[in-house]
Amino acid sequence: MEEKCEKPNYNNLSERSREILLGIIEGYFGTANPVGSKFIAENTGLNLSSASIRNIMASLEEAGYIYQPHFSAGRIPTAKGYKFYIDGLMIAEKISQKEKENIEKRLASANRNLSGILSRVSILLSDLSHYAGVVLAPDMSGAFLLHIEFIRIKEKNILAIIVFANGVTENKSFYIPKDIKQNELTRYSNKLNGIIENKNCDLDGLKKIITEEMYSDKENFYSILSSEIFSPVGNTDDYGDCINYDNRLYVGPEGDLLEEPEFSNNEQIKFLIKTISDKKNIIKLLGHTKNCKTKQIFIGSEEEWSEISGLSLITAPYASENNMLNGSIGIIGPLRMNYSHVIPIIDFMSEFLGGII
Amino acid sequence: MEEKCEKPNYNNLSERSREILLGIIEGYFGTANPVGSKFIAENTGLNLSSASIRNIMASLEEAGYIYQPHFSAGRIPTAKGYKFYIDGLMIAEKISQKEKENIEKRLASANRNLSGILSRVSILLSDLSHYAGVVLAPDMSGAFLLHIEFIRIKEKNILAIIVFANGVTENKSFYIPKDIKQNELTRYSNKLNGIIENKNCDLDGLKKIITEEMYSDKENFYSILSSEIFSPVGNTDDYGDCINYDNRLYVGPEGDLLEEPEFSNNEQIKFLIKTISDKKNIIKLLGHTKNCKTKQIFIGSEEEWSEISGLSLITAPYASENNMLNGSIGIIGPLRMNYSHVIPIIDFMSEFLGGII
DNA sequence: TTTAGCACTCGATATGTTTAAGTGCTAATT
DNA sequence: AATTAGCACTTAAACATATCGAGTGCTAAA
Numbered sequence: 039m040e041e042k043c044e045k046p047n048y049n050n051l052s053e054r055s056r057e058i059l060l061g062i063i064e065g066y067f068g069t070a071n072p073v074g075s076k077f078i079a080e081n082t083g084l085n086l087s088s089a090s091i092r093n094i095m096a097s098l099e100e101a102g103y104i105y106q107p108h109f110s111a112g113r114i115p116t117a118k119g120y121k122f123y124i125d126g127l128m129i130a131e132k133i134s135q136k137e138k139e140n141i142e143k144r145l146a147s148a149n150r151n152l153s154g155i156l157s158r159v160s161i162l163l164s165d166l167s168h169y170a171g172v173v174l175a176p177d178m179s180g181a182f183l184l185h186i187e188f189i190r191i192k193e194k195n196i197l198a199i200i201v202f203a204n205g206v207t208e209n210k211s212f213y214i215p216k217d218i219k220q221n222e223l224t225r226y227s228n229k230l231n232g233i234i235e236n237k238n239c240d241l242d243g244l245k246k247i248i249t250e251e252m253y254s255d256k257e258n259f260y261s262i263l264s265s266e267i268f269s270p271v272g273n274t275d276d277y278g279d280c281i282n283y284d285n286r287l288y289v290g291p292e293g294d295l296l297e298e299p300e301f302s303n304n305e306q307i308k309f310l311i312k313t314i315s316d317k318k319n320i321i322k323l324l325g326h327t328k329n330c331k332t333k334q335i336f337i338g339s340e341e342e343w344s345e346i347s348g349l350s351l352i353t354a355p356y357a358s359e360n361n362m363l364n365g366s367i368g369i370i371g372p373l374r375m376n377y378s379h380v381i382p383i384i385d386f387m388s389e390f391l392g393g394i395i
Numbered sequence: 396m397e398e399k400c401e402k403p404n405y406n407n408l409s410e411r412s413r414e415i416l417l418g419i420i421e422g423y424f425g426t427a428n429p430v431g432s433k434f435i436a437e438n439t440g441l442n443l444s445s446a447s448i449r450n451i452m453a454s455l456e457e458a459g460y461i462y463q464p465h466f467s468a469g470r471i472p473t474a475k476g477y478k479f480y481i482d483g484l485m486i487a488e489k490i491s492q493k494e495k496e497n498i499e500k501r502l503a504s505a506n507r508n509l510s511g512i513l514s515r516v517s518i519l520l521s522d523l524s525h526y527a528g529v530v531l532a533p534d535m536s537g538a539f540l541l542h543i544e545f546i547r548i549k550e551k552n553i554l555a556i557i558v559f560a561n562g563v564t565e566n567k568s569f570y571i572p573k574d575i576k577q578n579e580l581t582r583y584s585n586k587l588n589g590i591i592e593n594k595n596c597d598l599d600g601l602k603k604i605i606t607e608e609m610y611s612d613k614e615n616f617y618s619i620l621s622s623e624i625f626s627p628v629g630n631t632d633d634y635g636d637c638i639n640y641d642n643r644l645y646v647g648p649e650g651d652l653l654e655e656p657e658f659s660n661n662e663q664i665k666f667l668i669k670t671i672s673d674k675k676n677i678i679k680l681l682g683h684t685k686n687c688k689t690k691q692i693f694i695g696s697e698e699e700w701s702e703i704s705g706l707s708l709i710t711a712p713y714a715s716e717n718n719m720l721n722g723s724i725g726i727i728g729p730l731r732m733n734y735s736h737v738i739p740i741i742d743f744m745s746e747f748l749g750g751i752i
Numbered sequence: 753t754t755t756a757g758c759a760c761t762c763g764a765t766a767t768g769t770t771t772a773a774g775t776g777c778t779a780a781t782t
Numbered sequence: 783a784a785t786t787a788g789c790a791c792t793t794a795a796a797c798a799t800a801t802c803g804a805g806t807g808c809t810a811a812a
Contacts, residue, residue: 092776304661432806433804466762466806
């Protein structure tokens with residue numbers, strides 16, 4: 039899969055311009071209102087009059103870092119401005135030892151079960167950031183198998199339980215054309231488990247071994263099964279519902295996010311809720327991050343990432359120690375997001391999550 | 396558990412009053428604006444002047460079926476008015492054969508896996524109603540067991556897979572103080588499965604049998620286990636997160652609901668989203684319905700069900716044929732909900748869902 | 753019993769006015 | 783050459799006021 043994951047390169051700004059840009063961005067973070075030249079003159083160490091600052095602001099606007107919502111208003115950062123801030127101006131907050139311990143505690147008490155952990159992480163991300171946390175579950179294809187078990191539910195109905203080496207389980211129940219008794223099923227699963235123990239393979243590998251071995255015999259149990267049990271997991275169905283374990287998006291509570299002043303506008307709030315409840319675009323961007331293997335910052339503007347226009351999404355991939363499980367996490371907030379607070383949270387959480395799955 | 400599930404009894408209204416009330420409610424459904432006497436005079440079969448209708452409206456208001464948002468406005472139904480409409484005035488729509496087939500098709504293509512079905516049902520309820528569908532997963536305590544399997548994940552870490560007779564599975568992974576090899580674990584699960592086959596019991600029943608049998612031996616595997624495997628399922632944890640399979644709420648997409656005119660007000664929309672994402676109150680009301688065993692209608696007003704004030708929640712219980720799995724489904728919408736459309740959907744779906752789980 | 757007529761209420765809408773914040777430009781100052 | 787004081791100008795927001803229209807309750811007449 040090919041993806042563009044590079045970081046853009048910004049032309050340098052003079053020290054003075056950088057300081058004024060920083061002032062504008064931090065001022066905007068604080069007040070949620072356009073920042074004027076007078077405010078900068080009074081609230082930064084620069085000993086300059088508002089008139090001088092106006093001159094520099096005009097050139098910062100020319101260069102695309104800030105803009106005016108209307109003629110006689112102050113300035114607001116553009117997407118380009120935020121990016122410059124994140125890459126060069128921002129001083130990331132440190133997560134205190136106490137906070138780290140709190141996170142560990144809240145995740146430790148979770149059932150040691152992937153779905154439970156991921157759901158919990160999404161809630162935790164919401165809580166810590168006061169925005170909305172999202173978690174994309176890892177794709178199970180490629181994960182080593184530990185155990186497979188067939189259980190007869192009732193006549194011609196079988197449940198397959200697939201246990202991966204990392205403790206994740208997947209259940210698939212399906213119908214077969216002729217009934218098979220439980221002890222025969224147990225024989226079949228024993229045989230599969232023998233292969234798994236010897237060859238240390240993933241689902242796809244197992245499929246190959248089985249289809250080679252059982253090539254001729256059409257009536258064979260495994261050949262009936264293979265179409266069912268090895269069917270691709272983790273994709274959306276014909277109705278666009280994401281029903282499978284994999285590729286599943288966990289979304290934390292979004293209550294706090296709604297209190298941000300940008301969502302006092304009715305259209306904004308609807309766009310936010312629809313974007314989150316639609317899941318499609320969020321999953322797309324989180325998938326992108328998973329493939330990039332590094333933290334990504336999506337700032338939704340008219341020109342770029344317009345699918346989340348007006349929203350920011352900070353994401354990072356996570357991976358289990360053996361690199362078998364890959365997913366990503368993220369935080370959705372307004373453009374005017376507290377990046378210096380949120381980014382360390384994402385960094386810490388992606389690493390921590392990698393360590394416990 | 397004791398719950399009040401009775402239906403209130405309304406004093407009778409004259410034929411004319413009923414017809415005017417019906418006109419007001421249907422008019423309000425159509426326009427989302429307070430309905431005046433002139434509108435009723437012109438849009439119903441009644442050959443009455445607006446002045447006469449005003450007299451009757453005054454008495455309907457006196458009796459609490461309608462109210463005026465302000466002095467010179469038309470009338471809006473109260474919660475009491477809606478209830479009277481639902482119980483006595485409404486003519487429920489029929490679900491066409493075609494729609495039924497569509498529902499069946501969309502649920503048939505789902506993986507035959509409880510979680511998948513329930514998630515799908517919540518989406519389907521949203522789609523069909525254009526409001527927000529919710530589904531409360533059944534409580535598994537009381538469901539007969541089919542199979543238990545212990546799998547050694549790694550040193551001192553065990554995964555227990557519990558399969559219920561209805562095909563639902565539950566996974567619990569936990570730590571044990573001393574390591575046990577897989578073949579020994581298999582012996583243990585075989586023993587349990589023997590008991591399950593003979594006694595046909597639920598988790599609680601199994602626990603009793605085991606603890607009686609293994610009374611003396613403290614070092615015993617089962618006694619180590621019992622605290623873990625039989626720990627209560629389906630409740631929220633110390634942080635209020637609902638992480639377990641049971642008692643889990645599935646919420647369908649709420650995009651359509653946001654388009655209703657009642658949610659053009661910013662506070663309304665926030666209340667809706669917070670109520671849904673909070674889950675607690677929705678779960679409470681769905682749980683109430685499950686215990687009542689009949690369809691329930693919650694109309695959120697200042698006086699009653701104020702936790703969903705301004706919202707309506709139509710719910711119905713569902714149960715598997717053998718009555719082992721009990722849960723409930725619901726649709727959340729504005730007070731001005733299209734009850735005659737939504738109620739048959741809820742009725743059909745609760746019955747249909749009971750049939751396929 | 754019904755209704756025409758009327759005075760009255762009150763939100764919604766439109767219009768005009770004022771205010772405050774902020775700008776760009778120019779000429780004076782450092 | 784860089785900086786700044788001063789000023790005319792722009793605009794959104796806040797406020798005040800007037801008008802309109804939908805709807806009411808009441809009374810007296812049909």
